[in-house]
Amino acid sequence: MKINKLYLVLFLLALVAPTVLYPVFLMKVLCFALFACAFNLLLGFVGLLSFGHAAFLGTGGYVTGAMMLHTGMGPELSILAGTVAAGLLGAVYGKLAVKREGIYFAMVTLALAQLAFFFYLQSPFTGGEDGLQGVPRGSLLGMIDLSDNMNMYYFVLAIFIFGFWLIHRTIHSPFGQILKAIRENEPRAVSLGYNVNDYKWVVFIISSALAGLAGSTKTLVFQLASLTDVHWHMSGEVVLMTLLGGMGTIFGPVVGAGVVVTIQNYLSGGELGNYIHIIMGLIFIVCVLAFRSGIVGEFQKMMKKNFG
């Protein structure tokens, strides 16, 4: 029951956090945390390194942005549409990508994501280099005004908790058992009669839909959908967040996203802004060389060693 208490404490902290910290910053952390958790579902629990997850984040963002700007739909339906769109794209991309393994899987996802990037760069509805600006946040169920940052924060928190719960449930489900089996020993899973590609495909769809959910939510928060979100830099950043926080742990990506977003926010305002990529690169190198299990992973190891 220790873990339940931990969840409760974290939940309470999340509830009071916006009274201390800037809500938009917290919302950014939550969006990226959800994105990284979705990514980690593939990398940490099935062993699939997708290098094209920005495509799903961006798709969610653009679709939600366009819906809010051009149709009369509310934020909840627009977010749903963005999520479904990312899931559908994930179904197509995933079907192609799961046929390959290891580095080839990463390359296929990267290539497909670049296709998406150029599509969004050229299509008229995305605003090209400018992106979709001035996306209204609307009001939830027509009642709660989301342009208020506090309202928006709790809405984002609810979305994050839903996404986090779904990932947690997926990992601890009969389906999740097979995923772990595939990660641990794929030929054996095949020899036990499982069509592993089908399982990879389904989890790819779940992961891409949740990445889309993160992107949709992010668009509402910043009232902006831009090319940054579909750029391959973003696909790399989510790898960094996940590895830094601890791949294959449930909290790792959340911590990793928190750390990365904090560093970026802190640096981009100051004199070191120009060096941001160098600094992130150095952090990545240190992480890979010195603590491979990531922050949460190393912490768990330490706990196990000293108290287990």
Add this chain to the structure above:
Amino acid sequence: MSADYVLETRNLVKEFKGFTAVDDVNLKVERGTIHALIGPNGAGKTTVFNLLTKFLTPTTGTILFNGKDITSMKSAAIARKGIVRSFQISAVFPHLSVLENVRIALQREEGNSFHFWKSEKVLDKLNDRAVELLEEVGLKDYANTITVDLPYGRKRALEIATTLALDPEMLLLDEPTQGMGHEDVGVVADLIKKVSANRTILMVEHNLHVVAQLADTITVLQRGAILTEGDYATVSQDPQVREAYMGVEADDEVANAIAAESAATSAAEKESVK
């Protein structure tokens, strides 16, 4: 008396870019027997296994299971038909518990393997059956151990328990005693004997003691082709086999056995270095 064959290959050929790894193999495995596939290194034994379970696709030839052509089926489908294989390197899921390993095999029949919205607690009803299977291979006390912590011999026992969970009609065992110490070899050999009841087993094995003890029929492969076939007495007296297997003509059966033992021991050493 006409024999009843579970598995049959007809003119099975596998070529890798100009090199013929399996050359026109006609294998017939009789129902209810233990059939051993032996031969020197590189004879194509594992390739035959990979062809039978479709981890490789045959260049030409047909594979029949219970008289039906299964040549075009995929690996997972073949497993569901009832042919389950093991691997040269022990095939377990190392970071799952011993119980979970067996449960993954049992889970397939439940039809809930895509249910990502359900709690894994629904799998708990399989625990009793899983423990039964573990008991059969002497692993009951290890049910909650993380598999990676098991000694090598017990990992192989776990692999057999996992395979039995599928209740396969036919087992393909790829060097089940490879890399084991003497005591473990005996345990696993007994285990194979035990599980062979009502089943057909095709095994690749280097340890001739085990082959002599278990196999009803032996097929000797050399350079991808069948050299000879028969029971242990016939095969072990065949001068061709002696030459192929030993490289030189050996004096007697004892010499054969000693060489096989030392091969097994050095394999065990290699394994422990890994």
